[in-house]
Amino acid sequence: MQPLALYIHWPFCLAKCPYCDFNSHVRAHIPQARFAAALRRELAWEAARLGQRRLTSIFFGGGTPSLMEPDTVAALIADATSLFTPTPDLEITLEANPTSVELGKLTLFRQAGVNRLSLGVQALEDAALRDLGREHSARQAMAALEHARAIFPRLSFDLIYARPGQTLAAWRAELSRALALAADHLSLYQLTIEPGTAFEARHRSGALVLPDEDLAADLYDATAELAAAFGLHAYEISNYAKRGAESRHNLAYWRYGEYAGIGPGAHGRVNLGGELVATRRHRAPEPWAERVERDGHGSTAEEIIAPRDRAREALLMGLRLNEGVEIAQFERRTGVAMDKALDRETLSAAVEEGYVTRSATHLTATLAGRRLLDALLARLVA
Ligand code: SF4
Numbered sequence: 137m138q139p140l141a142l143y144i145h146w147p148f149c150l151a152k153c154p155y156c157d158f159n160s161h162v163r164a165h166i167p168q169a170r171f172a173a174a175l176r177r178e179l180a181w182e183a184a185r186l187g188q189r190r191l192t193s194i195f196f197g198g199g200t201p202s203l204m205e206p207d208t209v210a211a212l213i214a215d216a217t218s219l220f221t222p223t224p225d226l227e228i229t230l231e232a233n234p235t236s237v238e239l240g241k242l243t244l245f246r247q248a249g250v251n252r253l254s255l256g257v258q259a260l261e262d263a264a265l266r267d268l269g270r271e272h273s274a275r276q277a278m279a280a281l282e283h284a285r286a287i288f289p290r291l292s293f294d295l296i297y298a299r300p301g302q303t304l305a306a307w308r309a310e311l312s313r314a315l316a317l318a319a320d321h322l323s324l325y326q327l328t329i330e331p332g333t334a335f336e337a338r339h340r341s342g343a344l345v346l347p348d349e350d351l352a353a354d355l356y357d358a359t360a361e362l363a364a365a366f367g368l369h370a371y372e373i374s375n376y377a378k379r380g381a382e383s384r385h386n387l388a389y390w391r392y393g394e395y396a397g398i399g400p401g402a403h404g405r406v407n408l409g410g411e412l413v414a415t416r417r418h419r420a421p422e423p424w425a426e427r428v429e430r431d432g433h434g435s436t437a438e439e440i441i442a443p444r445d446r447a448r449e450a451l452l453m454g455l456r457l458n459e460g461v462e463i464a465q466f467e468r469r470t471g472v473a474m475d476k477a478l479d480r481e482t483l484s485a486a487v488e489e490g491y492v493t494r495s496a497t498h499l500t501a502t503l504a505g506r507r508l509l510d511a512l513l514a515r516l517v518a
Contacts, residue, residue: 137188137189137190137221138189138190138394138407139189139190139191139192139223139388139393139394140186140189140190140191140192140220140394140395140396141192141193141194141195141384141385141388141389141393141394141395141396142179142191142193142194142195142216142220142395142396142398143195143197143385143395143396143397143398143399143402143403143404144175144179144194144195144196144197144201144212144398144399144402145159145197145198145199145397145398145399145400145401145402145417146171146175146196146197146198146199146200146201146203146204146399147159147160147161147198147199147399147400147401147421148160148161148162148163148166148198148199148200148203148421149161149162149198149199149200149203150162150200150203150233150235150271151269151271152269152334153268153269153270154268154269154333154334154335154338155268155269155296155327155328155329155330155333155334155335156330156333157330157331157332157333158198158199159199159400159401159419160198160199160200161199161421166203167425168204168205168208170425171208171421171425172204172205172207172208172211172212174424174425174428174429174434175208175212175398175399176211176212176215177428177429177432177433178398178399178417178428178432178433178434179212179215179216179219179398180215180219180432181428181432181433182396182398182404182433183216183219183220185408186396186406186408188220188221189220189221189394190220190221190222190223191216191217191220191221191222191223191226192223192226192227192384192385192388193226193227193228193229193384193385193388194212194213194216194226194227194228194229194385195228195229195385195386196209196212196228196229196230196231196250197231198231200231200232200233200238200256201230201231201232202230202231202232202233202238202241202242202245203238206241206244206245206247206248207248209230209245209248209249209250210247210248210249213228213248213249213250214249226251227251227252227290227383227384227385228249228250228251228252229250229252229253229254229292229383229385230245230250230252230253230254231254231255231256232245232253232254232255232256232280232284233255233256233270233271233272234255234256234257234272234276234277234279234280234281235271235272235276239279239280239283242283242284242287242288243287246287246288250288251288251289251290252288252289252290252291252292252383253284253287253288253290253291253292254292254293254294254321254323255277255280255281255284255291255292255293255294256293256294257277257280257281257293257294257295257314258270258294258295258296259274259277259295259296259299259310260274260277260278260295260310260313260314261274261306261310262274264299264302265277267299267300268296268299269334278317281293281317281319282317285317285318285319290320290321290381291319291320291321292319292320292321292322292323292383293314293317293319293321293322293323294322294323294324294325295310295311295314295322295323295324295325296325296326296327297311297324297325297326297327297355297359298326298327298346298347298351298352298355299327299346299347300327300344300345300346300347301345302347302355304351304354304355304358307355307358307359308358308362311324311358311359311362311363312362315362315363315365315366315368316366320368320377320378320381321368321375321376321377321378321381321382321383322363322368322375322376322377323374323375323376324359324363324374324375324376325374326352326355326356326374327346329344329346353507356507359376360376360503363376369458370458371457371458371459372386372390372456372457372458373456373506373509387457389453390453390454390456390457391453391454391457391462391465392405392446392449392450392453392454392466392469392470394406394407396415397415397416397417398417399417399424400417400418400419400420400421400424400425400434401416401417401418401419401424402416402417403415403416403417404416405441405449411440411441412440412441412446412469413438413439413440413441414438414439414440414441415435415438416435416436416437416438417433417434417435417436418434418435418436443470443471443472444472444477446469446470446471446472447466447470447472447476447477447517448477448513448517450466450469450470451466451477451499451513451516451517452513454466454499455499455500455501455505455506455509455512455513456501456506456509458500459498459500460493460498460499460500460501461474461498461499461500462497462498463496463497463498463499464497466499474499476518477517477518478499478516478517478518479515479516479517479518480518482515482516483516486505486512486516490502490504490505491504491505491508491512492505492512492516
């Protein structure tokens with residue numbers, strides 16, 4: 137039976153963060169019952185067309201899925217584990233923010249079956265949290281981590297660095313404080329300016345200035361060095377974990393495994409009728425719900441992914457990983473021979489210049505290569 141990772145999107149947040157381009161929406165009143173019913177209906181529709189799969193992970197992302205009612209989470213887990221065949225070590229992650237509204241529900245999420253919590257801490261300094269538009273303080277974040285650690289067997293949290301005005305010394309001190317909190321997994325993202333966000337307008341007007349490239353590179357190196365000193369290895373460009381605590385769900389994306397996406401704006405890569413199909417759901421929450429109520433699903437255009445595009449996607453995802461791309465698995469999944477997928481001249485130059493290594497079994501980007509991954513891939517993929 138083929139393995140499957142399941143993503144469930146909850147599109148609502150308490151407020152819109154100024155840097156965020158996720159599919160997240162603020163509503164005076166969240167229509168809980170309507171969205172719970174629609175998610176369950178769309179999950180049943182997707183399962184009916186996929187048939188049996190070995191369910192390896194469920195990921196509740198958003199938005200802010202900790203704003204869901206715990207009963208909805210429990211019902212979706214019960215549905216997913218009866219529609220598919222769960223593995224004994226099924227990983228069930230829920231993203232949460234460290235506000236008091238959500239923290240009061242953590243025990244109920246655990247009872248619902250969630251076994252891994254991912255906390256959106258983002259910073260451990262109050263001024264930075266205010267600038268990022270977050271609804272919590274550093275003290276609340278620390279308390280939330282403490283509380284979550286006592287409830288969940290696995291705990292991850294996110295921090296954003298390369299923030300305006302951030303120095304190397306300040307980031308080292310903040311990250312050390314974070315690492316001492318002993319989560320088994322950290323996602324450490326460099327602040328980027330995304331189109332259409334409030335930060336983009338401020339950046340364009342010159343009111344928001346990011347650290348220059350050299351400082352950003354120093355911050356990245358310090359991040360990897362400090363994480364390693366605390367026993368967390370960099371297994372992906374922005375993700376650090378103790379051995380065995382890597383996110384199995386995200387590994388399914390990076391290893392180009394099969395995943396289904398349920399909920400507004402969710403994407404999937406599923407095998408249907410012998411083809412690999414890209415799936416996408418209607419992005420706006422209420423129109424998505426209307427479609428599910430009418431048709432049983434909120435799917436928009438779906439397309440079969442051609443072999444060349446499969447190869448490009450698999451390399452784009454796989455070269456983010458420290459382990460690189462396993463050549464045999466790549467060829468099985470994409471139907472393209474690795475040699476045919478790569479531009480021969482660029483590959484030799486990239487190997488010679490130390491950006492890429494190629495063994496009999498793996499194609500891997502080095503640390504220097506991962507730093508320039510977008511530019512490298514644009515030339516490397518034939
Ligand atoms: S809480 Fe997360 S998803 Fe919601 S607006 Fe902020 S960054 Fe975006």
